Amino acid sequence: RVDLSFTVEEAQRTVRVPPGVTVFDAASWNGIAIDSTCGGHGTCHKCKVRIDGPSPITRHDVKTFSREQLDAGWRLACLVNATSDLAIEVPPLTTRPKAATVGVGRQVILRPAVQKRYVELAEPTLEDQRTDLTRLLDAIDDLEPVPDLHVLRRLPTVLRQADFKVTAVVVDEALVDVEPGDTTRAAYAIAVDLGTTTVVATLLDVTTGTPVAVASMLNRQQPFGGDVITRISATMLDPAALDRLRDAAAQTLATLADQVCTEGGVDPAQVYEVALAGNATMTALALGIDPEPLGVAPFVMSTPQPPDLLASELGLRLHPQARVTLFPALGAYVGGDIVAGMLATGMDRDKRTRLFIDVGTNCEIVVSDGDRIVSTAAPAGPAFEGGAIRCGMRAADGAIEVVKLGGADDPVELGVIGDVEPRGLCGSGLVDAVAELVRVGLLDASGRYVADDVAKEIAPSLADRLAYVGQERVFVLHRPAPDAEPEDCVVLSQRDVRELQFAKAAISTGWTLLLEELGLEHRDVQQVLLAGSFGSYLSAASAVRIGLVPKLPVLRIVAAGNVAGEGAKMALLSVRERAGARALLEEVTYVELSDRADFNDRFVDQLSF
Ligand code: FES
DSSP states (O other), X not given: XXXXXXXXXXXXXXXXXXXXXXXXXXXXXXXXXXXXXSSSSSSSOOOEEEEESOOOXXXXXXXXXXXXXXXXXXXXXXXXXXXXXXXXXXXXXXXXXXXXXXXXXXXXXXXXXXXXXXXXXXXXXXXXXXXXXXXXXXXXXXXXXXXXXXXXXXXXXHHHHTTTEEEEEEETTEEEEEEESOOTTOOEEEEEEEOSSEEEEEEEETTTTEEEEEEEEEOTTGGGOSSHHHHHHHHHHOTTHHHHHHHHHHHHHHHHHHHHHHHHTOOGGGEEEEEEEEOHHHHHHHHTOOOHHHHSTTOOOSOSSOOOEEGGGGTOOSSTTOEEEEOOOSBXXXXXHHHHHHHHHTTTTOOSOEEEEEOSSEEEEEEEOSSOEEEEEEEOOGGGGTTTSTTBOXXXXXXXXXXXXXXXXXXXXXXXXXXXXXXXXXXXXXXXXXXXXXXXXXXXXXXXXXXXXXXXXXXXXXXXXXXXXXXXXXXXXXXXXXXXXXXXXXXXXHHHHHXXXXXXXXXXXXXXXXXXXXXXXXXXXXXXXXXXXXXXXXXXXXXXXXXXXXXXXXXXEEEEESHHHHHHXXXXXXXXXXXXXXXXXXXXXXXXXXXXXTHXXXXXXXXXX
């Protein structure tokens, strides 16, 4: 990596980027605005900066600057490849590009793939017989788009009906439409987090970077199974299931697209692009690609980077030429959603040693030491989603999500979603309950409930909560009535504790081995990012107490939120960020844990609290 130190209006900022990146891109990736109207294509000659350090002079520099300026280090930023550390002075902007804050504090300079240009063209005459297309392309020559037949069919009529005052619509170098009049203010795109459980769509105004409407729903593939493995198995058992799963994905996407357009008051025909971030299985199923090789060893993807496609091919009723762009995947179990999350959290841009964890049935883990990035997947099982837990449930109304034990007034304090009577325990409640039981001493370090007499001694106000359901030891979290039998109560059983131990051991073994891979120790981690909805609700203190994350001050543990959706937004708002996501394929090393000889020993070491 190389360090680029930017000075903008006396403020100084250093960013670390892979060698070879242009100074313009490095600035843009890091939200530092440099003048430009061509977006870094070397044609506008506006991206002037003064560079201290090796930077060869190009012929464009010679055209743009005087000899004295060249000697003083003035260059066009988009033509300087940073091959060593550089100091760069950025002059004040003459045209201020708009930027948006996305992801975890990331500033993105708006350079969407969707570009609209309003043009007033001269009408043809006998002296000027340029074709309709040439006339239009001449007026938008900085974009150099390629037209498709759909546009040519409309062009003669639209031009004449609109008195040659039209808006050209370009998506990622393709001229996709020509619209009568000035429609430059209406350019929209939809960012989708295609989750196994929940799918979230955000309608974005790409001219300003602002979200217009957000909608979410359960993935309609749910009836085929709650996790990726059961959905893959469904396709293996029934040859018709793949088409049905693909249909279910299409229906989910179409429903959400309709919903956000209605809610945002936006004509679906003005939505020109969709970015989809999903795990490898969800992506394969949405595209109708056989997922079987993802589900069986050696876990092979059909491709790490699925090709872009038309939104209509996914059943979306948007602009007829609207495109779908997909995130690349690093492995069968570190998919496009994680690549999007890495983009949103700037895992490849930050100098700190950071650990990214997306907790779920399949837990994805990424570690960066500011230079190298490694990733892996750990099979955590369904415990965090309430599966395989006696009173487990999803995070819905009635789920206990917060547990505090041993308070003076109330020995068992519960936080319940929807403030209703508790019905069960969701993932964050499970982690809290176990962490609290460990803290008060009712669970020993091996994860066993202590004997009754010990419980009475160390936690007298809680000891009567220890009971039996059948042969199994349980802790009663909530009694629906004072005389309710333990089997009718919300309880945490000994087996539930074991399930959580297995899940957290799988995860902590994963990050321990990744840290070792980079020659790091737990205490070297400067920030832990907990991604996904589960990460947002998890108590950092409880996660530390049970060893789900390294033992660090809780302030270093950050809930990063729906980073997959944020990454999808970034890809829509900036073609550079999109390229950055694709570059991660080369930058990140995927580490397979399942074939490591020491995995089982490490796993056993991590079981205790
Ligand atoms: Fe236009 Fe560099 S950004 S020439």
